[in-house]
Amino acid sequence: MSDQIAASGAPQDPFVSDAALKPAFFEWLCRMGDNALVLGHRTSEWCGHGPVLEEDIALANTALDLIGHTQMWLGLAGEVEDxxxxxxxxAYLRDAFKFRNVLLVELPKGDMAVTVMREFLFDAYHHLLLSWLAENSNSPRVAEIAAKALKEVSYHLERASDLVVRLGDGTPESHRRMQDALDLLWPYTGEMFEGDALDTAVAEAGIAPQPEDLKADWEASVQEILDEATLKAPETAGFFHKGGKQGRHTEHLGYILAEMQFLQRAYPGASW
Amino acid sequence: MSKKEWPLWEVFISGQHGLNHRHVGSLHAPDAEMAINHARDVYTRRKEGVSIWVVPSKEITASSPSEKGPLFDPAESKTYRHPTFFDIPEEVGKM
Known part of the structure; x- marks a missing residue:
């Protein structure tokens, strides 16, 4: 209900019909939507498989929140593309090379350690980005979506941070698994802060920040939690996996899409 | 199976400021803080609450069903104990 009200009463936004900005703005919105969509799908893979009932429900809630964000970001992307x-x-009819999510979110869900650590590393970034957008974006539509999503992501970050500390500073087994997860995922975090020409175009319009500008705050907040969790980020000597934002993905994304898109591909327009 | 279970917690939720907390169910959690988080995820998905209490289930002492008679029968057919004869002004609100 409130979604419908928001849609019909959406604020005027000159950027939505700005022809010069369109290619960059559309791609940027796809990046926002695809990060939420792919991480949401990965998180939903726990549904019915969680280690305990309560975590199962919490993960399903998180997945649903992210799919909700996807609807808003990709919905606006569709309007901008026109x-x-x-x-x-x-979501259902683009191929892998048209997806614009960072590689971090498409990696397999792994064990709970990988799932929790990935959510934490991404949430810390997601929270910073949405806070910036909600407060500063020149695009009223973007600011509106960000403010809505931020409420949920604040809880995601709080929950994930709490679990990282508990498991990192837990038993020898949980500590080992969390450190392994951090070693695995850390080399994928750099992509979130690497801007390209498209990011610059959107930043110059005042719609979004330069990704680099979020890095120092992200590192500080992540470091604080990792210290408390007695975990140590690996040395990468500046190397990071990247390419997802430009559509160059790992082999894992194809498998996600095969599962996620099957129904719409096999029965176009199917609904219930 | 020697899997160690988390302790059980009883969850109470207040749906509105000033209203009593009502028992809504129970869940497992390793400690109080996580019990609150779990309660948030399990029981307040549809905006049911503004406040959550969690209590370790083992701390609750229950009356015994076999003592039902002596405990409750004496109150039967004493309608005069119900305060139904007072008019409560509307401005008082929820009581």
């Missing part, structure tokens, strides 16, 4: 594609069409 070629008749809505959020569903963008």
């Amino acid at each position: 070629e008749g594609r809505d959020a569903d069409k963008l």
Whole structure:
């Protein structure tokens, strides 16, 4: 209900019909939407498989929140593109090389340590980004979506941080698994802070921050939790995996899409 | 199976400021802080609450069903104990 009210009463936003900015703005919105969509799908893979009932429900809630964000970001992306594609069409009918999510979110869910650590590393970034957008974005539509998503992501970050500390500073087994997860995922975090020409175009319009500008705050807040969790980020000598934002993905994304898109591909337009 | 279970907690939720906390169910959690988080995820998904209490289930002492008679029967058919004869002004609100 409130979603419908928000949609019909959406604020005027000159950027939505700005022809010069369109290619960059559309791609940037896809990056926002695809990060939420792919992480949401990965998180949903725990549904019915959680280690305890309570965690199972918490993870399913998180996944649903992220899919909700996807609808808003990709919905706006479709409006900006103005070629008749809505959020569903963008989610279900694009191929892997058209997806713009960072590689971090498409890696397999692994064990609970990988799931929790990934959520934490991404949430810390997601929270900073959404806070910036909600407060500073020149685009009223972007600010509105960010403010809505931020409420949920604040809880995601709080929950994930709490679990990282508990498991990192837990038993020898949980500590080992969390450190392994951190070693595995850390080399994928750099991509979140590496801007390209497209980021610059959107930043110059005042819609979003330069990704680099979030890095120092992210490192500080992540370091604080890792210290408390007695975990140590690996040395990477500046090397990071990247490419997802430009559509160059790991082999894992294809498998996600095969599962996620099967129904719409096999039965176009199917609904219930 | 020697899997160690987390302790059980009883969850109470107040749906509105000033209203009593009502028992809504129970859940497992390793400590109080996580019990609150779990309660938030399990019991307040549809905006049911503004406040959550959690209590370790083992701390609750229950009356015994076999003593039902002596405990409750004496109160039967004493309608005069119900304060139904007072008019409560509307401005008082929820009581």
